[in-house]
Amino acid sequence: MKLHVIFLPFFTFPAGAAIKVMMGLDLAGVILGWKFFDHAAHLGGAVTGIAWSYWGNTYLWQKREPLLHWWHELRGAPVK
Structure with a gap:
């Protein structure tokens, strides 16, 4: 999939490249201790999404379904 920067519509790039670059920046942020963003949360979200x-x-x-039934029984709620 191709992506565009909203203020630079002539600049396109593949989504896979954007994910790799952003994950690389977040990994660097975790290792180097950057504090501007929560880089660990971004990495966790990216890994979970992938x-x-x-x-x-x-x-x-x-x-x-088995997990939902177990959860409802644990809470004491009626199972539908």
């Missing part, structure tokens, strides 16, 4: 895109719908979302 993992969900590969395994979330297939392995987790489709097998959620």
